[in-house]
Amino acid sequence: MERKILLTEKEMPEHWYNIMADMPNKPLPPLHPGTKQPIGPEALAPLFPMELIKQEVSTEKWIAIPEEVRDIYTLWRPTPLYRAYNLEKALDTPAKIYYKYEGVSPAGSHKPNTAVPQAYYNKQEGVKKISTETGAGQWGTALSFACQLFGIECEVFMVKVSYNQKPYRRIVMNTYGATVHASPSNLTQAGKHILGETPDSPGSLGIAISEAVERAAGDPQTKYALGSVLNHVLMHQTIIGLECIKQLEKAGDMPDIVVAPFGGGSNFAGISFPFLRLNFEQGKSIRCIASEPASCPKLTRGVFRYDFGDTIGMTPLIPMYTLGHNFVPSPIHAGGLRYHGAGAIVSQLLKDNLIEARSHYQKECFEAGLLFARTEGIVPAPEANHGIATVIHEAKQAQKEGKSKTILFNLCGHGNFDMAAYEAYLSGKLVDEEVTTAEIERSLAEIDNLQV
Amino acid sequence: MERKILLTEKEMPEHWYNIMADMPNKPLPPLHPGTKQPIGPEALAPLFPMELIKQEVSTEKWIAIPEEVRDIYTLWRPTPLYRAYNLEKALDTPAKIYYKYEGVSPAGSHKPNTAVPQAYYNKQEGVKKISTETGAGQWGTALSFACQLFGIECEVFMVKVSYNQKPYRRIVMNTYGATVHASPSNLTQAGKHILGETPDSPGSLGIAISEAVERAAGDPQTKYALGSVLNHVLMHQTIIGLECIKQLEKAGDMPDIVVAPFGGGSNFAGISFPFLRLNFEQGKSIRCIASEPASCPKLTRGVFRYDFGDTIGMTPLIPMYTLGHNFVPSPIHAGGLRYHGAGAIVSQLLKDNLIEARSHYQKECFEAGLLFARTEGIVPAPEANHGIATVIHEAKQAQKEGKSKTILFNLCGHGNFDMAAYEAYLSGKLVDEEVTTAEIERSLAEIDNLQV
Numbered sequence: 001m002e003r004k005i006l007l008t009e010k011e012m013p014e015h016w017y018n019i020m021a022d023m024p025n026k027p028l029p030p031l032h033p034g035t036k037q038p039i040g041p042e043a044l045a046p047l048f049p050m051e052l053i054k055q056e057v058s059t060e061k062w063i064a065i066p067e068e069v070r071d072i073y074t075l076w077r078p079t080p081l082y083r084a085y086n087l088e089k090a091l092d093t094p095a096k097i098y099y100k101y102e103g104v105s106p107a108g109s110h111k112p113n114t115a116v117p118q119a120y121y122n123k124q125e126g127v128k129k130i131s132t133e134t135g136a137g138q139w140g141t142a143l144s145f146a147c148q149l150f151g152i153e154c155e156v157f158m159v160k161v162s163y164n165q166k167p168y169r170r171i172v173m174n175t176y177g178a179t180v181h182a183s184p185s186n187l188t189q190a191g192k193h194i195l196g197e198t199p200d201s202p203g204s205l206g207i208a209i210s211e212a213v214e215r216a217a218g219d220p221q222t223k224y225a226l227g228s229v230l231n232h233v234l235m236h237q238t239i240i241g242l243e244c245i246k247q248l249e250k251a252g253d254m255p256d257i258v259v260a261p262f263g264g265g266s267n268f269a270g271i272s273f274p275f276l277r278l279n280f281e282q283g284k285s286i287r288c289i290a291s292e293p294a295s296c297p298k299l300t301r302g303v304f305r306y307d308f309g310d311t312i313g314m315t316p317l318i319p320m321y322t323l324g325h326n327f328v329p330s331p332i333h334a335g336g337l338r339y340h341g342a343g344a345i346v347s348q349l350l351k352d353n354l355i356e357a358r359s360h361y362q363k364e365c366f367e368a369g370l371l372f373a374r375t376e377g378i379v380p381a382p383e384a385n386h387g388i389a390t391v392i393h394e395a396k397q398a399q400k401e402g403k404s405k406t407i408l409f410n411l412c413g414h415g416n417f418d419m420a421a422y423e424a425y426l427s428g429k430l431v432d433e434e435v436t437t438a439e440i441e442r443s444l445a446e447i448d449n450l451q452v
Numbered sequence: 453m454e455r456k457i458l459l460t461e462k463e464m465p466e467h468w469y470n471i472m473a474d475m476p477n478k479p480l481p482p483l484h485p486g487t488k489q490p491i492g493p494e495a496l497a498p499l500f501p502m503e504l505i506k507q508e509v510s511t512e513k514w515i516a517i518p519e520e521v522r523d524i525y526t527l528w529r530p531t532p533l534y535r536a537y538n539l540e541k542a543l544d545t546p547a548k549i550y551y552k553y554e555g556v557s558p559a560g561s562h563k564p565n566t567a568v569p570q571a572y573y574n575k576q577e578g579v580k581k582i583s584t585e586t587g588a589g590q591w592g593t594a595l596s597f598a599c600q601l602f603g604i605e606c607e608v609f610m611v612k613v614s615y616n617q618k619p620y621r622r623i624v625m626n627t628y629g630a631t632v633h634a635s636p637s638n639l640t641q642a643g644k645h646i647l648g649e650t651p652d653s654p655g656s657l658g659i660a661i662s663e664a665v666e667r668a669a670g671d672p673q674t675k676y677a678l679g680s681v682l683n684h685v686l687m688h689q690t691i692i693g694l695e696c697i698k699q700l701e702k703a704g705d706m707p708d709i710v711v712a713p714f715g716g717g718s719n720f721a722g723i724s725f726p727f728l729r730l731n732f733e734q735g736k737s738i739r740c741i742a743s744e745p746a747s748c749p750k751l752t753r754g755v756f757r758y759d760f761g762d763t764i765g766m767t768p769l770i771p772m773y774t775l776g777h778n779f780v781p782s783p784i785h786a787g788g789l790r791y792h793g794a795g796a797i798v799s800q801l802l803k804d805n806l807i808e809a810r811s812h813y814q815k816e817c818f819e820a821g822l823l824f825a826r827t828e829g830i831v832p833a834p835e836a837n838h839g840i841a842t843v844i845h846e847a848k849q850a851q852k853e854g855k856s857k858t859i860l861f862n863l864c865g866h867g868n869f870d871m872a873a874y875e876a877y878l879s880g881k882l883v884d885e886e887v888t889t890a891e892i893e894r895s896l897a898e899i900d901n902l903q904v
Contacts (some may be wrong), residue, residue, distance in 0.1 A: 002461040003526045009454040074455045075538075075829045086527075086601075104556060106829030108868070148826050149538075168620075168871035175825055175874050373627050374600050377527045377558030416560070416868035419620035422627050 003085060005247040007078035013242040014065055016235045019273045019345060021061035022280040025352055027231075027344035030316035031306060039316055047216055047224040049125040052118065055232035063235065069117045072149060076105040076112070077239070081247040082411075086375035088395070095398040096253065097391060099411040100244050100271060103378065107172075109413030110270055111142030111227055114236035118225045119146035129153040129222040131215040133183065133208030135263070136162050136335030136383065137169030138413055139227030144178035155222075157183035157191075157211040160203035162335040169417045183208040190214050190312045202331045205264075205339040206311035213314050228264030229309060229318075229343040237270025244408060245274055255286055255408040257394055261386040262290035262299060262357065263336045265343035271410040276354065289394075290346070290357045291386040293337045293365075295433040296329035298322055299350060299357035301440055307341055307447050317450070320347045324443030330433035332362050333421030334382035340443075360389040361432040366425035368392050369415070381413035382421050455537060457699040459530035465694040466517055468687045471725045471797060473513035474732040477804055479683075479796035482768035483758060491768055499668050499676040501577040504570065507684035515687065521569045524601060528557040528564070529691070533699035534863075538827035540847070547850035548705065549843060551863040552696050552723060555830065559624075561865030562722055563594030563679055566688035570677045571598035581605040581674040583667040585635065585660030587715070588614050588787030588835065589621030590865055591679030596630035607674075609635035609643075609663040612655035614787040621869045635660040642666050642764045654783045657716075657791040658763035665766050680716030681761060681770075681795040689722025696860060697726055707738055707860040709846055713838040714742035714751060714809065715788045717795035723862040728806065741846075742798070742809045743838040745789045745817075747885040748781035750774055751802060751809035753892055759793055759899050769902070772799045776895030782885035784814050785873035786834035792895075812841040813884040818877035820844050821867065833865035834873050 020026060029038035041053045048056070055063060065073075084097040102110035122130055130152055134140030140156040147154035156178050163170060163182040170180045183203045184191040190210035194201050201207070209226070216224035226233060241258075248254055258275050260268040272288035279286055292299050298321045307322040309315035322341040329338040342350070349355045369385035371392070372378070380388060387409045398405045415422065424430045472478060481490035493505045500508070507515060517525075536549040554562035574582055582604055586592030592608040599606035608630050615622060615634040622632045635655045636643040642662035646653050653659070661678070668676035678685060693710075700706055710727050712720040724740035731738055744751050750773045760777040761767035774793040781790040794802070801807045814834075821837035823844070824830070832840060839861045850857045867874065876882045 004461065006458055006460070008458070009456065106825075106831070145829060149829075168868075171871040171875045171878070172831060172868075174878050175822065175831055175871070177826065370627065373558075374629065377597060377601075379558070379624060379627055414868075416620075416624075416866075419623040419627070423623045426623070426626055 001083065001251065003083055005081040005251050007243060007246055009074045009078070011246060012070065012073065012078045013239055014070070015062040016065060017238040017242060017274050017277060018058055018061055018063055018235050019276060020059045020231065022277055023348065025348055027348045028319040030318050033308065033313055033317055036317070043316065047213065049121045049127060049223060051121040051124065052232050055235060056230060066120060069120050072116050078243050079104050081244055084376055087372060090371060090375045091392065091395050093395040093399045094402065094404040095395040096404065096406045097395060098248070098255070098408045100240055100408070101378070101411045102240060103411060103414035107138065107142040107145050108416060109138040109142065109381065110237060110240060110267060110410070111139045112145060113239055113270065114227065114233045114266065115142035115146035117236050119143070119150045119152055122223055123150040123152060127152060127223045129155065130225050131155045131212040131222055132225045132227065133157045133205060133212045134227070135159050135205045135338055137166055137417065138336055140178070140180065141169065141172050141176070143225055143227070144173040144176035147178065148176045154178040155215065156180045157185065157208040159183055159205060159208050159335060159338070160201065161331040165333070165420055166417050183211050185211060187211070188214045193312065204311060204328050206325055209310040210312035210314055213310060228266040231345055233266050234269035234273070234343060234345060237266045238273050240270035240410060241272060241274030244271060253406055256405045257287045257289060257407045259289045259291060259387045259390045259407065259409040261337060261383045261412060262292040263383065264339050265346040267410055267412045269346060272355065288355045289390055290355060291390040292357060292359050293332055293334055293386060294359045294361045295332050295435055296323070296338055297359045297435065298340060298342055300359045303444055304347060304351050305447055306450065309341065318344050320344060321350060322447065323440055324447050326446050327443040332433060333418060334386060336383040337386065358390050360386050363425070363430055363432050365389045366422065366430060378411065379415040379422070380411060381415045382418050384412050453535065453703065455535055457533040457703050459695060459698055461526045461530070463698060464522065464525065464530045465691055466522070467514040468517060469690040469694060469726050469729060470510055470513055470515055470687050471728060472511045472683065474729055475800065477800055479800045480771040482770050485760065485765055485767070485769055488769070495768065499665065501573045501579060501675060503573040503576065504684050507687060508682060518572060521572050524568050530695050531556050533696055536828055539824060542823060542827045543844065543847050545847040545851045546854065546856040547847040548856065548858045549847060550700070550860045552692055552860070553830070553863045554692060555863060555866035559590060559594040559597050560868060561590040561594065561833065562689060562692060562719055562862070563591045564597060565691055565722065566679065566685045566718065567594035567598035569688050571595065571602045571604055574675055575602040575604060579604060579675045581607065582677050583607045583664040583674055584677045584679065585609045585657060585664045586679070587611050587657045587790055589618055589869065590788055592630070592632065593621065593624050593628070595677055595679070596625040596628035599630065600628045606630040607667065608632045609637065609660040611635055611657060611660050611787060611790070612653065613783040617785070617872055618869050635663050637663060639663070640666045645764065656763060656780045658777055661762040662764035662766055665762060680718040683797055685718050686721035686725070686795060686797060689718045690725050692722035692862060693724060693726030696723060705858055708857045709739045709741060709859045711741045711743060711839045711842045711859065711861040713789060713835045713864060714744040715835065716791050717798040719862055719864045721798060724807065740807045741842055742807060743842040744809060744811050745784055745786055745838060746811045746813045747784050747887055748775070748790055749811045749887065750792060750794055752811045755896055756799060756803050757899055758902065761793065770796050772796055773802060774899065775892055776899050778898050779895040784885060785870060786838060788835040789838065810842050812838050815877070815882055815884050817841045818874065818882060822877070830863065831867040831874070832863060833867045834870050836864050
């Protein structure tokens with residue numbers, strides 16, 4: 001069999017899958033941060049174009065992908081599905097391992113799947129500028145690229161620790177024409193507030209979101225875009241899993257286990273939701289596992305509660321698994337996973353035991369990534385290494401049980417901008433950051449004060 | 453029509469094309485550096501495995517690609533051929549522009565096309581270690597990756613200016629398990645000699661070759677590998693052009709012009725030689741243009757003479773277009789093009805007016821690269837930008853003439869490890885280095901002393 005299972009551009013899915021239509025329990029509604037009452041779509045209008053707001057609350061099962069978006073998708077889509085023969089051999093496992101490689105996009109990750117439609121809908125509604133946050137830089141890169149294609153100005157607040165760890169990520173965004181600030185910055189009230197309290201704050205996605213949202217809220221010409229967490233973002237990513245199903249059908253296979261790294265949920269949702277549909281519709285029992293960092297364990301050690309999406313408390317309250325919106329994860333190299341909460345849909349699915357979660361320490365992840373690079377060739381992004389760690393765990397499990405399982409995972413991006421992290425690992429400088437229960441409890445106590 | 457023209461793994465070519473079979477005038481033989489007499493294959497035996505030496509002197513038209521090499525090729529091959537619709541639109545040109553994207557390889561360039569067979573033939577003959585040089589780092593990365601797959605130790609001498617400009621390139625090589633030294637180093641006589649004369653030498657490919665060759669010559673367990681220039685290296689790259697022909701046939705098209713960046717010749721040979729075959733066999737008149745940096749203009753301002761492949765004078769004398777083996781090009785960002793000479797085959801073809809050459813200044817190249825990134829999405833390697841500059845020149849020419857030409861170019865790699873160069877360009881710090889005629893004459897005078 002061929003290593004790579006390809007689709008033609010004509011075979012690219014024409015719709016995104018909206019899991020809201022099939023969920024046994026829909027997510028609870030978002031609440032207004034002041035009144036604590038459910039908010040309607042109109043509350044989001046200052047931040048997002050109307051078409052995205054409609055998608056955010058839609059319960060239609062299939063949403064058509066606009067022709068213009070499909071056209072741009074073909075710059076890199078459909079992406080290849082690989083059978084990881086070399087990795088299987090190195091692990092001496094009876095498991096069959098497949099990976100979907102999203103690193104072929106210009107931005108080097110799965111993020112353009114939603115950046116492009118978000119820029120498109122903003123353009124349709126006459127928006128001139130979009131502000132956003134970025135962690136590791138992958139989302140910021142994707143949005144810069146998408147905005148450039150549609151002639152929209154792009155301003156990115158990049159989490160300071162990543163800004164410093166990855167200067168070249170910033171330059172890629174500049175190359176695509178965007179302006180990039182280290183967050184927390186002095187450009188917003190939110191940033192000034194954080195810097196006042198913690199002058200040497202490494203930043204976090206939550207803080208950067210506060211800054212970007214404030215920027216958009218204060219300017220009628222500017223909208224805001226989020227790279228994960230929200231329903232419409234997760235939905236745009238489902239093209240990943242939809243392609244995988246077509247590709248696996250060509251290979252005559254179907255996964256027992258689907259794995260993806262977990263930050264806010266879009267990576268995981270993108271590959272797993274179309275397989276959850278098969279569970280819902282056809283009674284299959286495909287296990288979907290979210291892989292999160294041990295240093296930011298909202299799914300495995302957080303609680304299910306209403307919490308803010310950002311740190312300052314500007315966003316609506318969202319029903320989520322969270323570590324508390326003030327939780328500042330240690331500066332691990334997988335910057336894209338340093339987020340305190342999980343999106344509402346994924347949280348509800350976990351609460352209903354329809355998906356699983358597993359956490360991994362940093363060193364185990366880089367060990368997994370190194371093995372992958374040395375067998376399959378691609379140097380994975382640190383975020384992707386979390387998924388690979390889970391895959392290796394499951395492949396070894398299959399070996400113990402002597403069972404031939406089929407495992408699929410989302411190789412969400414390459415690590416070309418993360419070589420400092422690999423150097424730290426190779427030189428033995430990487431540490432496993434421990435999060436104490438007291439720390440989590442302290443952070444969660446602050447949510448209790450919200451009295452939702 | 454689809455943007456990407458893909459081939460299945462089954463459609464991947466099974467042979468490399470050896471242009472030696474079709475050249476009207478074969479290259480002159482290499483000479484022994486001491487006796488100045490033609491050398492036989494046995495003279496190369498200390499440096500290369502016998503199978504590669506056979507390929508070096510073969511006049512067979514087609515050489516079969518070993519099954520194991522083909523298997524590894526499928527980790528990234530066949531590579532996609534793109535129609536550059538967005539670039540065409542931005543240029544408002546009647547020309548049709550296609551690009552072959554070799555940056556999808558794990559190493560991010562076309563270099564693994566020869567690194568993998570070179571490692572394979574070394575492995576077949578029991579070699580334990582391979583030494584090599586690298587400029588921008590793309591060749592070193594490719595060989596590190598290939599050696600890792602075959603369990604061969606790999607030692608890389610990296611041109612010092614690139615070593616310092618691109619620390620992350622070194623770490624990629626480490627990630628693939630290789631050892632990397634900045635060249636000139638204190639580890640070899642050649643390096644010590646250069647450092648003695650020029651302690652702050654930025655290095656050059658010629659110097660790094662001297663170091664790597666010395667390393668292999670001094671150890672019977674170690675062989676040497678070169679990433680360009682030599683006949684067998686150029687031949688391994690022809691899989692690029694052979695795939696292009698199949699892909700363009702699918703698109704119902706055929707190029708009028710084929711363009712590639714030029715360092716030592718493998719990039720250019722890879723895409724153009726299979727089209728030159730069509731000129732030879734079918735009387736077509738496809739123009740093949742080599743794009744070189746204005747700061748290292750061996751094809752456009754050098755002379756055709758016998759010269760050394762390295763700086764110290766350890767290699768055989770090769771008939772080549774050269775600037776003199778002591779020529780140290782200015783430290784431009786396209787490190788892969790900083791080489792004083794051209795391979796023997798390409799030199800003979802240029803001498804016989806069967807190919808063309810054009811030089812570009814650095815700023816023009818980055819301007820071209822930025823336009824490409826902002827339209828097609830991929831951020832190209834600085835080397836690739838030289839080809840894009842030529843393509844844009846030809847596309848504008850087509851516009852002036854009102855002719856619809858078809859232009860194909862080799863997008864030989866991505867620029868993910870070259871963002872410092874883009875930052876220099878974006879911040880206006882990039883300079884166009886001028887090479888004076890006196891400088892070239894001074895360097896060439898030293899070859900006259902060779903009295904070949």
